[in-house]
Amino acid sequence: MHRSPSQPSKSADRAMEYLEIVSSAEAKQGSATRYDIYKKALNEAYTDFVIGWLKDRRLIKEGEEVEHYRLTENGKTSLNLYREHRDLVGLFTTDLSGPRLRRS
Numbered sequence: 001m002h003r004s005p006s007q008p009s010k011s012a013d014r015a016m017e018y019l020e021i022v023s024s025a026e027a028k029q030g031s032a033t034r035y036d037i038y039k040k041a042l043n044e045a046y047t048d049f050v051i052g053w054l055k056d057r058r059l060i061k062e063g064e065e066v067e068h069y070r071l072t073e074n075g076k077t078s079l080n081l082y083r084e085h086r087d088l089v090g091l092f093t094t095d096l097s098g099p100r101l102r103r104s
Contacts, residue, residue: 008082008090015059018050019079022060022071031063031070 008016021040025032034047041047051069054060059075062068071079082089 008086012082012089015054016079016082018054019059019071019075019082022054022069022075023079026070031065031068032060034067034069037069 018037018040021036022032025036034051037050038044038047041050051060054069054075055062057074058072059078060069061072063070
């Protein structure tokens, strides 16, 4: 099944889901905990991967407490762009994702 050019890639959707989790937790309790992310990731290894991926791209940063995270300005901007211009995000991420290649 092909996604329309105006829909973001699944990986972009997934990244934004994690930014939404951090944003929502920040609004409620000041920062997101590792457990907030774990509830979506469902295992320790993937939780570590997601946190590392978001930190490497400077979308989240360490909070004031251990294993607490907050959105960076880049994270806030990315999330706002996704919320307000999802169709534009789709144009970029669909092209970048490209078709999967099969090994012969």
